[in-house]
Amino acid sequence: MTVSDVVELEGHIIDSGLMERAFTVVMDLGGEFDIEEFRVGTSKDKESYCRMRVIADDEATLHPILHELHQSGATLAAPTDATLTPAPDDNVVPDGFYSTTNHPTDVRVDGDWVGVDNIEMDCAIVVDRDGDSVSAETKVLNGIEAGDLVVTGDAGIRVKPPERPRDSSGPFGFMRGGVSAERPSASLIRDIAEAIAETKAQGGRVLCVAGPAVIHSGGGPGLARLVREGYVDAISAGNGFAVHDMERSMYGTSLGMDVETMEHPRKGHKHHIYTISEVIRAGGIEDAVDEGLITEGVMYECVDNDRDFVLAGSIRDDGPLPDTITDAVEAQNAIRDQARDADLVLMLSSLLHSVAVGNCLPSTTRTVCVDINPATVTQLLDRGSAQAVGMVTDVGTFVPMLAEELLE
Amino acid sequence: MTVSDVVELEGHIIDSGLMERAFTVVMDLGGEFDIEEFRVGTSKDKESYCRMRVIADDEATLHPILHELHQSGATLAAPTDATLTPAPDDNVVPDGFYSTTNHPTDVRVDGDWVGVDNIEMDCAIVVDRDGDSVSAETKVLNGIEAGDLVVTGDAGIRVKPPERPRDSSGPFGFMRGGVSAERPSASLIRDIAEAIAETKAQGGRVLCVAGPAVIHSGGGPGLARLVREGYVDAISAGNGFAVHDMERSMYGTSLGMDVETMEHPRKGHKHHIYTISEVIRAGGIEDAVDEGLITEGVMYECVDNDRDFVLAGSIRDDGPLPDTITDAVEAQNAIRDQARDADLVLMLSSLLHSVAVGNCLPSTTRTVCVDINPATVTQLLDRGSAQAVGMVTDVGTFVPMLAEELLE
């Protein structure tokens, strides 16, 4: 047993994104569609038309689909009059009131379509009958008076989103309504953990691109555990990341600061250089682990569990470590190999390395970008993965929470 | 005389945005289209098909359209083999080389489609014939060797952008390739000036939402001239904006700092409070202008030229001025009236006031957002104007350059 209803879309519905949005709404909200008629506008100035039956398992599923289609410009194939319900009190809307978009809107009263005046988002529509003449306008909550005839439900309403101009000129871009849902942090971290677990369960590889802020902000132990337990298969980072991580193992500090007590012990600032100097003396990271110099942390777990790591050099580096690939072309090639093997890439607070890895990824690799700077997240998401999620948060709280989700 | 060619699109081409992109490409690049066949996938799992003739005035117009369609996943209806040209030297590509996208790609060699290995963006495709066996892979510039058979032109190439997953679950969103063209600052300011001039020429109204940073960063005189000359019809701002502007007229300072010499004269910090106190004593801004207290600046020009202004109060305000509407509901109503009258809204460095104005705008009003914070620009553009342009720049340099464009 299914339920269904028929909607129509008309106009420049392909290039204004309405058809795409209609299909997306139906699929996202758990419905099916059956295109009963589709006439494409065969040239630039001809309009298209689509009549689509929307099918769902039950009314509870169908209703929100129709509502969203409606807000996007679809109209019911068999229009009825709008339902008008008196406001129960001043400043109070009747149950089920229709909440406006910011698009031009008509409302059907006594069989006629009436334009709604003063269109504004998130308002109620109030219909005024003055003898034979009927008018409609938006009202904000504090404009509602008891008894006002407020439109409730979706019936009898027609929304007309702006269409893409036929000629684009001047500075203005055509913006399509993007619902950029912010999501609660803890809940999104849970979802990312699930995606990583799923990738691993399917035999996939997880590559983690990590900046030094991961260590400095206290995320080192969490990432080390993810490497040890096999949730992270490979690390792509720079010289600084590895030095910070190993400084933490050798001295308990990061750039000279004790990451537990936050005190700066004597000569703390030298720890950074000493770490590099000692690892050079040992011959490299693997040798430093072998001779017991490094006993914990991300680099330790990489060596101990035989995980692949690439450290790419940069002109900001101290040292660098013997393991750091100082030639940019050679480093790109190593990164390219890592990128090709990855099924999911976790980019943590490292714009330079994330861009370098991102440049080598096909559009089919899943990407997670975490950075405290929204511009960095936007830039990385724009690089072209088709399956991507960005999170503007603090890696110092993200990594421990992610590790907890995956490991506990 | 026109030229034309026929391309095909196949797959989930509506909800993955490919049809929209195809139409947009043709129109943006100055072509026309004629849909010769269109079969819509009537349900979620059925694919659609489109055969479209692309028409242009000449080859020079047609070629880039076909190229872009191609990069977006369209294929030529009558495929031919790819053109292979030997690389003239190590690290040097032949003229007209095909530059890859990051999408899965096939290349046609000897009548067969061969998958391209190691897909990566902005690379060349090199074809290797080893006896009967043919393979193709991407190579970066520094991987090219003299004599490599590099694909040139667009013929014989098939790009397959990822399609929107039929089931959306988990944290990953479906990203569509957005070419977010950064534009040279001076050139974009020129375009915005033209849009303002055009709006005025058509009898439209320009509303400027302005934050105190406009005055503090030195943009006051420019904005005052735009008000005087009628390029700005109305000002929507807060108490702070008006006080800064009038402090500049009364004392030559902004928050106590001389905006020309940048020196802090004696008691400079009191100028802010004095300005408010004096305007209160006079009875309001208009009275202060009338009695010669205020002799220049944005507020002066508003009074002198009878331009509408709304000053909305906030809990951060000093004073406030008698003209400031301290009640938030009353202020919203005044802003609503301004917003409804506007044909183009210029939002300058004021998140709070821009959001308040934006909330009242229909989706058809043109919007220009200028702020030094990219997150502010993004947030304002997301609010739903269909015709919008954002610019991440310094109002202290933007306003003088805009005024110069419009007035000189």
Place this chain on the structure above:
Amino acid sequence: MTVSDVVELEGHIIDSGLMERAFTVVMDLGGEFDIEEFRVGTSKDKESYCRMRVIADDEATLHPILHELHQSGATLAAPTDATLTPAPDDNVVPDGFYSTTNHPTDVRVDGDWVGVDNIEMDCAIVVDRDGDSVSAETKVLNGIEAGDLVVTGDAGIRVKPPERPRDSSGPFGFMRGGVSAERPSASLIRDIAEAIAETKAQGGRVLCVAGPAVIHSGGGPGLARLVREGYVDAISAGNGFAVHDMERSMYGTSLGMDVETMEHPRKGHKHHIYTISEVIRAGGIEDAVDEGLITEGVMYECVDNDRDFVLAGSIRDDGPLPDTITDAVEAQNAIRDQARDADLVLMLSSLLHSVAVGNCLPSTTRTVCVDINPATVTQLLDRGSAQAVGMVTDVGTFVPMLAEELLE
């Protein structure tokens, strides 16, 4: 039993901040000082001189103090030659090497002070004796050769930080070395929790200024617990915060999104308006709690535990709620009362309200600012509390971690 040593400072040591830094170093690192001689430069161009005995409980405490004083420009009163130790290997520094600042530096060899060439931060100093002539220069780690005579320890080194120019002109400000210690996130949250617990233990009051992002990012339940358990005595927020919080209680959503499942239930976008409408109908927040409409959340706990709250209106508001003070002047007065009563203010993701509260605070109130935008944190810290801590992080992870620290 204590240990001590004597250092000297000379030059424009007061207005260049060196004296202040010297006192701060001694106190921060657990020492005492005894000023043996102090001659102040009595006019602008005269230099000052200070001879100070530094006293500590043991060598382990004294040493880092002397080291830091040294880096800041103090010299040992009885200078000895620098210790020179051969580098054990290429790229390897000897134990205890002296790591340079970026200030002009001399090194004492055979009783003479020799200027160090090519001053650069974080390098080693290598001394070269060529017959009678002695020279010294900085070397980075990868420039060190086995056998190089590297300065170790602090003895025999003289650092000369730039002094404040006697005449300030032009755009350049005099910058003093600010050690801006980034701190690991989890560890800093622990310290903030302790400060709150301490304030409460001393009978103080904690005021929390909260933006809607607290609720939207999932921090609502944590903050509600802090209110219930008495760690937060008062809430200063806006209309939006309260509506989001109560929408969560009434519908399980925030701006229409289910904060657990992140799904958008039917008509989700209306929940925001409904919440306001229902609370208006009930008569206000307290009435809505009393009639069982609101059963959990921050506002519920405020009513149930009789905590003070102020909701200040703004021109962005929907509604607003009957409890929201729409007049800006009246709202400021209510905020002023809250601010005067507070001993510690926790500012969470709300620039507007935090600035309004901050404007009313004396400089003696402790302030904690948490925001994901570093510019917001900087702006709030700059407003003049003498005891302040800022944290650039995600409130959606901060609040749960803070609640866990305090309550578990």
Place this chain on the structure above:
Amino acid sequence: MTVSDVVELEGHIIDSGLMERAFTVVMDLGGEFDIEEFRVGTSKDKESYCRMRVIADDEATLHPILHELHQSGATLAAPTDATLTPAPDDNVVPDGFYSTTNHPTDVRVDGDWVGVDNIEMDCAIVVDRDGDSVSAETKVLNGIEAGDLVVTGDAGIRVKPPERPRDSSGPFGFMRGGVSAERPSASLIRDIAEAIAETKAQGGRVLCVAGPAVIHSGGGPGLARLVREGYVDAISAGNGFAVHDMERSMYGTSLGMDVETMEHPRKGHKHHIYTISEVIRAGGIEDAVDEGLITEGVMYECVDNDRDFVLAGSIRDDGPLPDTITDAVEAQNAIRDQARDADLVLMLSSLLHSVAVGNCLPSTTRTVCVDINPATVTQLLDRGSAQAVGMVTDVGTFVPMLAEELLE
């Protein structure tokens, strides 16, 4: 003829920064000082005392100095009673009213010091005599009533800024009032131009560190002129900067976009790769200039006028160009040579390269940092130049305006 007055400072005036501030105020505002008495607190818990005569050429200079000293905690050596003036009207302050700081404050009435209640910044002090009892409190502008006895002038007021705690513990840092003067953009650019002209007039060298955004945002021609005219002696940049710059010369585009018309010509996206490929074919940048391939732009002017340039490679690079130093250690050495030669460094929109250059600079080199991201500017200014200026603005407008100031 000079005028003078005597002030006293008492307490922990060195380590709380008050002495430094006092000296700075006198010098910044054009005065002289004569220390008449100075007793240093010889140990941590002992207070210091300073009696200082402030001397200036005239009253107009002396007054603001005394005012600022006063706000910072200095008191007049011979205190008099505060001047009380009735408020002329509701909400109006008398001329010369004293505007409060947020520090604890006393006011002297009838020979007695009375504490001011409800201390808050930027308020007036109102004194209330009720019979024998005298009280004083702050009032905001809208709290003033006609006839209120308002303190005017600086006499009879004592401000007590918080002192640095003797024991520092917990998360709170001791903040000192930083007057972070924002300055009008155009006026600050003028000052930077003067500093560059001055450096050149003294025979100094100007090094410009430039990111690709300089070209992309339209700043290329301006920078090229500065190189040609000798205002910039050397360029430190990356591969991308040089490619963008030469692409502009060869094709008129930057990353494929026409920087004048903002149109994307056919195959625009390939221009970037072609530029690299052609320069490789020619043998390098100098060869490309010699054979007439490159005829304008920054790199052209460097070659044509024999200016030094260093292009340091990175893992993000396409190509790279033959001139790009791909090895990070070798590149650092080249950058180090540039840095040591520079007298003024102009850092334009390039975090990576600016940090690399900054790492090699002594603290005495003048530094100008320009970036649209405030966090980048802060990070660069924090690296330790004693003479530095930062500007948060758009290089696309900054460079043309700077060039105009210097060249026209």
